[in-house]
Amino acid sequence: MAARTFSFQKILDNPLFNWISKRRWWLLVAAISLSVFMPVAVIFLSWLNPQPDVWAHLTDTVLTELIGNTLSLTVGVALGVFVLGVALAWLTAMCQFPGRKIFDWALMLPFSVPAYVMAFCFLGLLDYSGPIQTWIRTHISADFDLSVRNLAGVICVFVLSFYPYVYMLARTAFMNQGRGQMDAARSLGCNSFQAFWRVMLPMARPAIAAGMALAIMETLADFGAVSVFNFDTFTTAIYKSWYGLFNIYAAAQLASLLLVFVIGCLWFEQRARGRARYEQHERQQKQNLYQLTGLQAWSASLFCLIVLSLAFILPVSQLVWWVVETQLADFDARFVQLMVNTLSLGATAAVITVMVALVMAFAQRVEKNPHMDRAARFSTLGYALPGTVLAVGLMVWFSWIDNSLIKLVNNWFGINTGQLFLGSVFALLVSYTVRFLAVAYGPVNSHLQAIRVSIHEAAQSLGASQRKVLWRVYVPMLRPGLLVAALLVLVDVMKEMPATLLMRPFGWDTLAVRIYEMTSEGEWERAALPALTLVIVGLAPVMVLMSKSRRH
Amino acid sequence: MRKLISVVALATLAAGCGKQEAPEAAKTEAAKSADPVTLTVYSARKEHLIKPLFDLYTEKTGTQIQYITDKAAPLLSRLNSEGANTPADMLITVDAGNLWKAAADGVLASVDSEALEANVPANLQDENNQWFGLSIRARTIIYAKDRVKEGELSTYEALADEQWKGRLCLRTSKKVYNQSLVASMISNLGEEKTEKIVGGWVNNLATDVFSNDTKAMNAVQAGQCDATVVNTYYYGRLQAKAPDANLAIFWPNQEDRGVHINISGAGVTKYAKNPAEAQKLLEWLSSEEAQQQFAQLNHEYPVNAKVSATPEVQAWGDFKRDELNVSEAGRLQPASVKLMDRVNYR
Numbered sequence: 001m002a003a004r005t006f007s008f009q010k011i012l013d014n015p016l017f018n019w020i021s022k023r024r025w026w027l028l029v030a031a032i033s034l035s036v037f038m039p040v041a042v043i044f045l046s047w048l049n050p051q052p053d054v055w056a057h058l059t060d061t062v063l064t065e066l067i068g069n070t071l072s073l074t075v076g077v078a079l080g081v082f083v084l085g086v087a088l089a090w091l092t093a094m095c096q097f098p099g100r101k102i103f104d105w106a107l108m109l110p111f112s113v114p115a116y117v118m119a120f121c122f123l124g125l126l127d128y129s130g131p132i133q134t135w136i137r138t139h140i141s142a143d144f145d146l147s148v149r150n151l152a153g154v155i156c157v158f159v160l161s162f163y164p165y166v167y168m169l170a171r172t173a174f175m176n177q178g179r180g181q182m183d184a185a186r187s188l189g190c191n192s193f194q195a196f197w198r199v200m201l202p203m204a205r206p207a208i209a210a211g212m213a214l215a216i217m218e219t220l221a222d223f224g225a226v227s228v229f230n231f232d233t234f235t236t237a238i239y240k241s242w243y244g245l246f247n248i249y250a251a252a253q254l255a256s257l258l259l260v261f262v263i264g265c266l267w268f269e270q271r272a273r274g275r276a277r278y279e280q281h282e283r284q285q286k287q288n289l290y291q292l293t294g295l296q297a298w299s300a301s302l303f304c305l306i307v308l309s310l311a312f313i314l315p316v317s318q319l320v321w322w323v324v325e326t327q328l329a330d331f332d333a334r335f336v337q338l339m340v341n342t343l344s345l346g347a348t349a350a351v352i353t354v355m356v357a358l359v360m361a362f363a364q365r366v367e368k369n370p371h372m373d374r375a376a377r378f379s380t381l382g383y384a385l386p387g388t389v390l391a392v393g394l395m396v397w398f399s400w401i402d403n404s405l406i407k408l409v410n411n412w413f414g415i416n417t418g419q420l421f422l423g424s425v426f427a428l429l430v431s432y433t434v435r436f437l438a439v440a441y442g443p444v445n446s447h448l449q450a451i452r453v454s455i456h457e458a459a460q461s462l463g464a465s466q467r468k469v470l471w472r473v474y475v476p477m478l479r480p481g482l483l484v485a486a487l488l489v490l491v492d493v494m495k496e497m498p499a500t501l502l503m504r505p506f507g508w509d510t511l512a513v514r515i516y517e518m519t520s521e522g523e524w525e526r527a528a529l530p531a532l533t534l535v536i537v538g539l540a541p542v543m544v545l546m547s548k549s550r551r552h
Numbered sequence: 553m554r555k556l557i558s559v560v561a562l563a564t565l566a567a568g569c570g571k572q573e574a575p576e577a578a579k580t581e582a583a584k585s586a587d588p589v590t591l592t593v594y595s596a597r598k599e600h601l602i603k604p605l606f607d608l609y610t611e612k613t614g615t616q617i618q619y620i621t622d623k624a625a626p627l628l629s630r631l632n633s634e635g636a637n638t639p640a641d642m643l644i645t646v647d648a649g650n651l652w653k654a655a656a657d658g659v660l661a662s663v664d665s666e667a668l669e670a671n672v673p674a675n676l677q678d679e680n681n682q683w684f685g686l687s688i689r690a691r692t693i694i695y696a697k698d699r700v701k702e703g704e705l706s707t708y709e710a711l712a713d714e715q716w717k718g719r720l721c722l723r724t725s726k727k728v729y730n731q732s733l734v735a736s737m738i739s740n741l742g743e744e745k746t747e748k749i750v751g752g753w754v755n756n757l758a759t760d761v762f763s764n765d766t767k768a769m770n771a772v773q774a775g776q777c778d779a780t781v782v783n784t785y786y787y788g789r790l791q792a793k794a795p796d797a798n799l800a801i802f803w804p805n806q807e808d809r810g811v812h813i814n815i816s817g818a819g820v821t822k823y824a825k826n827p828a829e830a831q832k833l834l835e836w837l838s839s840e841e842a843q844q845q846f847a848q849l850n851h852e853y854p855v856n857a858k859v860s861a862t863p864e865v866q867a868w869g870d871f872k873r874d875e876l877n878v879s880e881a882g883r884l885q886p887a888s889v890k891l892m893d894r895v896n897y898r
Contacts, residue, residue, distance in 0.1 A: 061893040127767075128759070129774035145776075149760050230724050230763045232898060243625045244731060244889035246653055392629050399633035406637055419637055422630075502626045506592070506618040509599075517598045517621065522764045522786060 025363040025466070029372055032356055033379040036434045039393040040259070040381050046252030054241055054250035063237065070234040072151055073158070074216055080159030081215045085166025086208060088307065090196070093174035094182075096289040097300040105546035107304060110311035111164035111488075112538030114495045116224030117515070117531045119157045120524055121315035123148065123228055154231045158219050160311040165218075166211035168488065169443055172480050173207035174200065176450060179288050206449055209269055210442030214488075216265070217384040217438065220258060224497075234258055235386045248392070255389040262384040266377060316535060322528030330529050335514075338530070339537060342494050342510040345425075349432035350490040354482055356433060357440035361448045362470050365456055376445075380438035387435075387498030394431045395502055398422045423505050431499040436492050440485040447481030448474070479548075487545040491538045511537070589829045590616040594631065596624040596645040597816055601849050605842055612836075615829060624650035631659040636823045641830040644686075644818040647728045649735070651817050652882020655682040660819040663831055671838040671856045675877045676815055685815035685878065686837055687846055688853040690871070691733050692811050693802040694787055695779040696772050705779070707805045708737065708812070712752020720756040721768045721777035725892035728885075729765075729783055729814065734892060735884035736812050736876055743891065751895040761898055766790060773797055783814075788851025788865060803871035810872035814881065815855065 020027060091097065092104045110118070124130055126148045136144045177200060185195035201208075223235050234254070242251035292300055360376045382390055398421045409417055421427045451474065459469045475482065497512045504513070511530040518527035595602055599621050606617040620627075624645045631638055631654075643660065645651055654660050660682040668677070668684050676685035693705055704715065711720055723730055737746045758777035762768040765782035769790055772780050787801060803811050818837065820830045836842055843854040853861050860866065 057890050057893065061890075123767075128776045129767075129770040134774065147760070227726075228763050230726075230761055230898065236726070240726060240889065240893075243623075243728065244726065245886045247886075248625075248629060388623070388626055392626060395626075395630055396633050399630070399635075399637075403635060403637055419634070419639060422634065423639070498626070501620075501622040502630060504620065506620060513621075517600065520623070521598055522766045523789075 023367070025366045026369055026372060029360050029363045029375055032360060033375040035430075036356075036379040036382065036437060039390065039397040039431075039434055040385065042393040042396050043252045043259070043385065043389065044256045046249045046256065049249040051247055051250040051253065054245055054247050055253075057245075058237055058241070058250075058254075062232065062240075066232055066234050066237050069151065069232055070220070073154060073231075073233060074219060076151070076155035077158045077162065077219045078212055078216055080155060081163045081166045082208070082212060084159060084163040084307065085211060086170050086201070088163070088304065089167050089170035089174055090200075091300050091304065093171045094179070094290055095292050095300065097292045097297040099301045099304065103301075103304040103308065105543050106308055106312075107167055108164050108487075108542050108546055109308070109535075109539070110160060111168075112491050112495075112535045112542060113161070113312065113315055114224070114497075114512070114515070114531070114534070115158065115161040115218070115222055116228055116519070117319070117527075118161050118311075118315050119154075119225035119228040120519070121318040122153070122157055124318060124524070125314065126153075149229050149231070151231065154226060154229050157225055157229070158215075158222070160307075161225070162215035162218055163307075163311070165214040165488070166208060168484055169207040169211040169446065170204055172443070172447070172484055173204035173450075175480070176447075177203055179290075206446035207443070210446045213266060213269070214383070214439060214442055217262060220262065221384055221386045223386050223388070238386055238389060252389065252393075255385055258386075259381055259384055262381065316532070319528040319532040319535070322525040323532055326525050326529065328529065330526060335529075335533075338509055338511050338514055339533060341508055342512070342534070343537060345428065345432070345500075345508075345510060346490045346493040349429055349436070349493040350486045352429060353433045353436050353440045353489045354444065354485045357437060357444045357485060358470075358475075358478070358482065360437075360441060361445040362474060365448070365453070366466055376441065380441050382434040383436065383438035387496070388502075390435055391431070391499040391502040394427075394434060394499060395422065398427050398503075422503070425505055425508070428500065428503050428505070428508075431503055432489075432493050432496065435496065435499060436489045439488045439492055443481050443485040443488065444478065447478050451477055483545045483548050487541055490541050494534060494538060588614045588616060589826050590618055591641045591826055591829055591833060592639045593617060593619040593642045593644060594627045594640045594821075595619050595621050595643075596627055596650065597621070602644065604849065605837065605846055608842070608845070609833060609836060613832075615833070617833070624653075628654055628657060628659065631821065632657055638821060638823050639825065640821045641824040641826050642818055642833060643683075643821055644816070646816040647732060647881075648685075648815055648817070648878035649728055649732055649882040649885045651678070651683045651815075651819070652879045652885075654819065655680065655879075656882075659822055661822045661824065661827065663820050663834065665831060665835055667835040668838055671835075671843075671858075673855070673857065675875055676855055677817075678819070678879060679877070683817050683819035684834065684838060685817040685855045686843075687816050687850070688813050688855055688873075689815075690784045690803075690811045690813045690853070690873070691729055691781060692784060692871075693779055693804050694769055694772065694782050694799050695802055696775075697798045697800045699775075699778045705802045705804065707808070708733070708781070709741075709749050710804075711779070711781075712749045712756065716756045716779070718756065718758050719778040720753060721758055721771045721780040722753060722761050722897075723765055723768050723780075723782070724761045724763055725889070725897045727764075730781075731885050731888045731892070732814050732878075732881035733781070733812050735881040735888040736874060738884050738888055738891070739876055739880045740809055740874075743887065747891050747895060750892060750897055754895055754897045769799060772799060784853075784865070784868070785851040787868075791864065792851075801868050803869065805874075806872050809876070810874040813873050813878070815878055816852075 088107055092100055092107065126132055128145060133144060133146060181199050181203065182195050185199045186192065190198065221235065223239060226233050226235065235258070238251045238254045241247050241254060360379070364372045364376070385393070402419050402421050405420060406417060409415055455473060456469060459473045464472070494510070495512055497516050500510055500512055501516060511534045514530040515527045515534070518524070518530070602619070606619070610616060624647070627643070627645070628650070631640060631643065643654060645654065655678055662681045664681060672684045676688070677683065695705060725731065734746060734750060737749065759771065762771065765786040766789070768780040769782060769786065771777055787799070790797060790799070805811060818834055820827055820834060824830050837846060838856060840856060840859050843856040843859040847854040848862050851862070851865055853865065
């Protein structure tokens with residue numbers, strides 16, 4: 001007995017084990033980052049197959065226009081979501097005006113409508129042959145012809161679709177800050193706007209930047225909404241090379257350039273932020289809101305109402321109209337199964353992704369290793385890739401693992417297992433994590449940065465292990481951030497289409513898959529039912545999580 | 553918080569496991585008994601267009617069919633990556649270009665079948681028997697009855713003429729149907745002439761190109777333009793929804809090569825686990841029994857000459873079809889995309 005314990009002790013004392021144990025957080029983060037980054041790295045491997053013909057053709061013809069369009073679109077959307085998201089967040093988090101309680105969570109609802117559904121609803125309503133212009137031509141001016149299929153139209157749709165990211169994160173940041181600093185600034189002579197601009201806004205910078213980063217990455221990666229508007233962006237070149245020119249290598253090379261651009265932007269933002277620290281020193285108190293009165297109050301309500309109408313009520317009304325037109329013909333037992341699949345995949349993926357994001361953000365507090373932040377950011381890049389490109393990267397990666405495993409097992413044991421990963425729920429969940437880690441990491445990390453390091457040190461000095469510090473100190477304090485992250489991932493996964501299409505197990509169709517099937521055939525009316533269901537299914541989590549995120 | 557997570561996780565696991573049992577049970581039951589086989593199909597043709605046929609086949613033969621639907625290019629990537637380990641027995645896809653690419657990538661197997669040779673015309677199947685067309689759609693001209701005079705329409709090429717300035721609507725060049733149309737023109741007329749013609753189309757556009765055929769037809773209805781080029785089944789769907797629309801169908805190029813047609817088709821995969829069964833399914837899909845419904849579900853023309861189209865489709869009239877082998881559309885697709893880029897056809 002003594003001899004056995006002694007040798008067991010020897011194993012634990014092994015220098016290698018010690019080395020691993022000391023650096024376990026860093027290794028954990030490195031392992032996660034690597035496995036999450038690998039499918040993305042597959043895209044970069046395409047450079048091993050140079051395609052000069054395709055590049056020459058694209059540079060000669062469309063590339064300049066595409067890059068110009070993409071840059072204008074990015075700048076327009078960035079400005080739009082910043083202004084709209086921050087303004088709305090400020091109003092609902094810090095001010096009291098009629099209807100604030102409802103607008104608080106309702107302004108998040110546009111998030112459950114996929115961008116391309118929003119795009120199609122708008123085009124259906126506002127295009128030449130749509131009801132509004134037709135009415136104007138019949139009753140006002142017969143020559144009325146407003147073009148909406150252009151940059152302005154696309155920017156509007158994207159801003160209305162993606163402002164929730166900035167709204168959500170800025171709102172929580174403002175709520176965490178409270179009035180204290182604002183009042184302090186005003187007592188020192190700033191007027192309200194100056195206090196806002198010079199104190200509150202910079203303190204909320206990580207959150208706002210995280211929200212804007214998400215909005216921009218989604219804009220760059222989007223293919224559905226720009227297709228509906230037929231607005232050519234860089235992503236258009238990617239699909240043109242792949243589907244049109246039959247050249248997947250050129251497509252992957254273009255996608256990798258897109259990633260490099262995103263990396264550049266994120267790096268630039270990090271540098272600009274410098275070594276500023278965003279820790280909050282004020283205890284979170286029950287809100288002391290600015291009471292708006294008279295004209296100010298009603299303008300605030302009106303502003304919120306207009307945004308909500310344009311971003312949610314109008315598109316959803318269009319969907320409801322179409323559902324009524326088709327008379328629920330497609331609603332059957334199979335449809336209910338779609339709803340179950342969608343919810344279960346979304347919820348599981350949300351839990352997994354948020355946990356991974358939490359570990360990665362927390363690990364940076366445990367080990368002050370500058371590489372950790374970089375590793376973490378690399379692993380969030382899956383979000384910036386166009387959906388189908390990432391899906392193929394994931395598929396290639398899993399396929400390679402499968403093929404190698406099958407060969408190995410066959411050689412060693414003589415059994416042919418068939419595919420293990422590709423086509424399993426596990427692979428699909430991993431795909432969601434790879435794609436949406438950015439969505440979870442942004443909120444979690446920006447909230448984590450607001451927690452004082454001294455709290456962590458105090459807990460440790462009281463004898464808590466790192467794991468205990470995480471569970472019993474950080475998680476309760478981060479609850480709003482975690483819930484925000486979970487909500488974002490849940491709804492994003494429910495809307496997700498390309499990876500689900502390519503990697504789903506047989507029979508695991510989701511609502512997004514059904515939407516795709518209808519819209520790709522141009523049957524938008526029939527796509528309204530699954531789209532509306534998606535919105536309704538997303539309604540409950542939005543309401544619950546938004547209300548929970550307010551009570552800290 | 554912990555409770556919330558564990559409850560959610562348990563609930564989803566339960567839902568996931570419980571749900572998995574349904575198709576899994578059917579699958580394992582099928583695997584246990586010797587006869588019923590489960591075929592796996594990768595399909596770029598949407599579920600609501602193939603499921604009724606699969607259900608019919610399962611009822612008739614007992615063979616279970618499991619399938620995954622997606623766009624053609626990702627499915628092809630998946631077949632390429634999976635290689636010999638692919639579970640797919642059959643690939644169904646839309647547009648001859650995609651079929652050509654699948655054959656070129658070497659993911660399909662040659663099928664020697666008398667039934668398929670008899671049911672599918674030679675210009676609608678692969679010369680090496682790797683894929684076979686299953687339904688036909690034509691890409692033809694739709695025009696406004698009240699604004700286009702008798703005799704104004706003749707050919708695709710004529711749409712580039714002066715008289716159509718500001719009266720033409722088109723769908724985007726990014727859609728494979730237009731790429732195939734232009735590819736067939738390159739094959740018939742040569743690249744230089746086609747470039748001039750497509751350039752002429754772009755000059756005659758009344759407004760920016762549309763993302764889908766139905767929108768283009770709506771624009772014609774609303775008066776934004778007078779004519780457009782669409783796939784026949786979109787017109788069929790529009791007719792079904794709005795029978796009194798002021799649109800009419802025109803068959804161009806009846807004096808020369810005929811109307812451009814395209815197909816949806818299928819092939820047995822090279823590494824199919826059940827090649828014989830897959831071949832049987834393919835033969836059945838091309839048979840008279842299946843062809844009627846296959847085409848009818850989508851207002852298309854059946855490929856089997858012995859089967860006639862639905863009365864609504866037949867009401868559009870007979871027309872001369874371009875006899876070009878549809879795989880030419882695939883071979884020339886990259887050239888067609890590059891040509892359209894050069895003339896700014898977005």
